[in-house]
Amino acid sequence: MEASSSAAAVREQKRQREGGAVPSMAAGKAKYKYLSIADALKAPGFRVCIFATVIEIGAAFRSRGTDFTLTLRIADQSRTSGISVTFFANNPGLLPCVRSSGDVISLHNVEIKLLHGEYFVTFNKRLSSFALFGGMVSTEFTPYQISMKHHGSELDNQILTQMRLWLVYHPPGLKDLELQLWNIKSDSTFDLVCKVLHVCQAPSGEWIFYVWDGTDTPATELQTLLDTEAVTPTPLHPEEVPLPREVLCTLPCVGTVLRVFSNRFSKEILHLQKDIYWARFCNITCKQEFGMWQGSLLPSSRIRLLSNEDGSVVERLKTYDGRFATQVHREPMASLHKTSNITDVEFQRAGYTTLMESLTHGEVTHKFKTLVRVVAAYPCQGKELHSLLTGDYCLRLTLEDPTARIHAYVHKDDAVSFFGGFLTLAALTRKMNRLLGVPEPEDAEEGIAGGRNPPWIWCCLKSYRLDKYDPWGSRRYRIFGTEIRD
Structure with missing residues (x-):
């Protein structure tokens, strides 16, 4: 009798370890005893059932063997920091495909393990099973993905509803x-x-x-x-x-x-x-x-x-x-209600084009109107700028918007119209400083000159090539039809 009792105890212990979460049957319906994550952690080495929400989604990879593996992180009310679950399958199509963090997963016959002081859950491809449900915005009780061998329980809908109510007030992520x-x-x-x-x-x-x-x-x-x-x-x-x-x-x-x-x-x-x-x-x-x-x-x-x-x-x-x-909302978010009026452009009625739209334009030559900041210029001193108006020099401006940065040139033919005429050194310097956002001397004296914040300005640009045998590699931009106001 004692031998029989001992054998029964051994069989029960083996059943718990290898398939302890096998459901009991009542009135033809499966019954599972779901544990909270905190309670499941008290039973390392035993197979348990868990209902939890997915808070992090990993990527599927081929393991060192022939299987594919995927890691999710799940959480519930008892352990909001979550715990990792590692899945294995013969092909990636059998792994969970979670639509969104915050979705709910039902796990049957998974095992809690402890390694290097950290708990994690393992999914046995022969014994374990899962079902995935929509999260807090869903009203469906039917899982959108279910693994082989997974059988729902009569308590699933009740637990799923409780989980979704908790998620409304405790959405995943900080x-x-x-x-x-x-x-x-x-x-x-x-x-x-x-x-x-x-x-x-x-x-x-x-x-x-x-x-x-x-x-x-x-x-x-x-x-x-x-x-x-x-x-x-x-x-x-x-x-x-x-x-x-x-x-x-x-x-x-x-x-x-x-x-x-x-x-x-x-x-x-x-x-x-x-x-x-x-x-x-x-x-x-x-x-x-x-x-x-x-x-x-x-x-x-x-x-x-x-x-x-x-x-x-x-x-x-x-x-x-x-x-x-909308056209306006496509413009730089930082420029909304801050666009300056220090430039006049020819293409008043032309639409707005980002620098990236021009850089990816299908043809090398392209004319457009854009909204940019002048982040740098060479030359930028009054004496050198004055030589630009009377000689064969070229002004290089570095323009930026949220999508890209480019160099754009003011050629000698456009320089006079760009600055608004043949100006004195002081006038040229003042206009260039306005473009570059250089603080006025009185601001510098008051300690405001910690840096530059160039204004957003409208300007007209056109692209061209220097070498017909290398059109894209020799592509350049020049400013035209743009004048700095007084």
């Missing part, structure tokens, strides 16, 4: 740390939900992510020193080598494409190189270099892939669609 490009700040850490348009490795070995969310980065304050332009011209882009034209032409023409730099390889790069994904860059930082924004991944930064149906993604696409629908 929204107070989530920024968009239009309100980023220097040297602060934040999360950025963005579309990853391109990934490449720089000659220095750094990885560069080209990301976009449909908004514009803030206009930066520039250094007052301008005498270095002759030796070291203001750079046109943060990266060492400009993008090839075929890549450049795939970028959006409205909204800033931010360069995010990383000195380490991450497994998400393999996915991001193959296709265009939305992603959440967690705990990144930004700084200004030469008046241009650039992001950086920190040692603690993470990249989480998002689906196009993620709530944050849908929100950003809706905002961009509203912006793109």
Whole structure:
């Protein structure tokens, strides 16, 4: 009898470890005992059932063997920081395909493990199963993806409703740390939900992510020193080598494409190189270099892939669609209600064109009207400018808008009309300082001259080529039909 009892105990222990969450049956319906994540952590090595929300979505990869693997992070009321769940399957189509962070997952017969002091959940492809449900905005009780061997429980709808009610007041992610490009700040850490348009490795070995969310980065304050332009011209882009034209032409023409730099390889790069994904860059930082924004991944930064149906993604696409629908809202966000009237242009009725729209224009020659800031000029001193009006010199201006930076030239034939006539040295200097945002002497005396903030101005540009055998490589811009007012 004692031997029989011992054998039964061994069988029960084995059943709990290998399939302890097998449902009991009552009136033909399956019953599962779902544990909170906190309670499940008290049973490492045992198979349990969990209902939780997905707060982070990983990417599918081939494991060291023949399987494919995917990691999600799930949370519930008992453990809002969450816990990782690792899935394995023979092919990627059998792995969970989560539409949006905040969706709900039902897990059956998964095992809690402890490694290096950290708990995680493992999914056994033979014994475990899952079902995915819409999150807090959904009213459907039918899962949108269900694995083989998964059977619903009579309590599923009740638990799903409770989970969705909790999500209404506790949405996944820390929204107070989530920024968009239009309100980023220097040297602060934040999360950025963005579309990853391109990934490449720089000659220095750094990885560069080209990301976009449909908004514009803030206009930066520039250094007052301008005498270095002759030796070291203001750079046109943060990266060492400009993008090839075929890549450049795939970028959006409205909204800033931010360069995010990383000195380490991450497994998400393999996915991001193959296709265009939305992603959440967690705990990144930004700084200004030469008046241009650039992001950086920190040692603690993470990249989480998002689906196009993620709530944050849908929100950003809706905002961009509203912006793109009107001509005025396509203009630089920093210029709204701040456009100066210090220039007159010939094309008064012409529409607005971004610099990126011209850079990606199908023909080398292109005439358009744009709204830009003059971030640098060479020459910029009154004496040299005066020689420009009477000699064979050329003025080079560095223009920027939220989409790009270019060099544009004022040729000798256009110089007189650009400055509004043959002016004195003092008048030329005053007009150039207004374009460059150089503070007036009285402001400098009051301590206001910490830097330059060039005004937004309208100007007319046209592109041309220097070499017919290399039209795109020799493409240049010149300013025409534009006059600086007194």
